[in-house]
Amino acid sequence: MDISKYKGIYLQEARTHLAEIESGLLSLEKDPSQKDVLDALFRHYHSIKGMSASMGYTPVMRLAHAEEDLLDKLRSGKLSLNSSMATALLKCLDALRELTDRVERDEPLDVEITPLIDELTASVVGGSAPAATQPPAASVAPQPKTEALRLSEVMKVEGSVFDDLLATVGDLFMALSSFKALSHSSRSIEIKEGVHVLGKSISTIHKNILSARMLPLEDLIAGLPRVVRDLTSGSGKEVSLTSEGMDISLDRAILEGLASPLVHIIRNAVDHGIESAQERVECGKLSVGAIKIKAYTRRDRAVIEISDDGRGINRERLRKKAAERGLSAERLASMPDRELLKLVCMPGLSTADKVTGTSGRGVGMDVVKDSVEALGGALGIESAEGKGTKIIMELPRTTSITKVLIVSIGPEQFLLPISKIERVIETGKDDIGGGVFSFEGVQVPVVPLAELFGIAEKARPGATLILVDAGPILGAGQHLAALKVDDFGDEIDAYVKPLLPPISKLWGATGLTIMGDGRPVFLLDVQQIISKAAGA
């Protein structure tokens, strides 16, 4: 595993501990009876030892271990701190500082620490340290105090600070939008130039803030092996969990929102998808079930697939359960397979034979779907009976500020996320027939937005089609849909505000932005619109 990316965090944490150790040792030297200080010092050394062992910084680990040992004896009352012990501990502290500085500079940690450990030992027995048999490969002389005052280059900042910064940048984007509108009508070159420079600066700030908020998926899934272990424990099942593409980074807020859906999907796979070892062997499968998490990017979105090689979804049972919940037989019979499978997201519906301690009550997949959609994503399900199930989540990688295309339907304007747009095509009136448009040999379903929103279209001979990536909604092999609009305009950076009550459950929109002239314009929920059009 590449741990170099954690070096910054290591240094920041280590220096925090070292600063606390210094303060603790000095305090302890004045009053060796302070039990709480001894306890705290022990924890600091223990933390440094653990962190260093994880990172492979062995000399740091060894030195911290020796000091931890001494502290343990002090706090258990086996020893009392004397001045030679305090001196030895402070020397070791300086050496730890030197070692962490070497970590920062990517220099080898070829420091001979044995003399320092010997000095620690000698301070306990009251003797002097034996002379080192070999000269140290590098000296670990105490650092001048002025250097010890140097601040860390890595800062620890509350996540909420970045949330506030992002919101402020959003306000800046909206202000910029107003200035852009003004500069369009201005003849002043200075104003146009100023707005241009302002826009570039705001974009840079935005990019930097987003970058600071990005975390790799592996941070999120690190706890999943334990989840799988606990779920399979005593169940007669064996499951291997593998992952691919976990270095893809997403905004922290999106990762946080994914935690619960991910655990639920894994839990479902273990509880209901993967068969017992005996059952698997009987049907010719390996006794160990497999769950694979695969992530990749599609344009600026992340796709996360969680697949298992279990029994798959039983469609007949699904139909039966859906019928029990009031869906008509005709509707079920005419439902495309992709829609049928999505019935598992129907609130309260579960095809599980039995309720386990953790799942099978029909609570969950509806929440998973809602959670993914609330993040601006889409959920797709593929399943082959006897072979397994794949849950596909397609998500934006960042939040709030989105590149959008302004489109017009009649007198109204809407926004479409650029990330979803494949192509914009001007068509003649005869190019669309039977609700489909032929694009590069593929029949693409046309979604009439004016009709869906109840807006009168402009009278014109042709139409503008926005070909969008429909994600997993239309099923395997069909990824395009054509949104029919009257016209399209500029591409802009929109600060998309979430929809709050009373418009929080609005159909067809995921958010809105306030344009430079003060008009609220809605960002269309492409997935939901296509989903409705496909089901109509």
Next chain:
Amino acid sequence: MKGDKIIIALDAGKFAIQTTAVAGVVEVEKLPFLPGRAGFVTGIISFRNEPVAVVDLAMALGDFSPAERSTHKVIVLRDKGRTLGMDIGEAALSFLWDEEIGGKTTDEKGLFTSGRIYAKDSTIEIIDWPALFNETSRMLTTEENVKKSPNS
């Protein structure tokens, strides 16, 4: 029902709203489009860079035949995290100190009204805007099931 009031003079009568709930009054020529608008929910405006759903007060009170308007005077109401715009068209607005109102105030309830003031020269209905807000939420959630499940 104590407190200063904004008085709205509609064709259907006089209506009052607590001034403490009024965040501002905005005039627009045209209400921007609100997807799913229906009944008395007529559009959306922005107020201090925040979106505000707008209801037509006359329609909410049962008058569905308002004249074509060249101006929409929208009273923005805000309280406890809820915000709602109340379009009163070109109706006149006035302000009354609590001491000026006089008369008797009762808790007689009506459609989106929570009380009545029997003033010296007229009767004034007190608008129950939280009820209007809740009904607006409900109306704009008519397709919530579409969002919740693909099978409705």
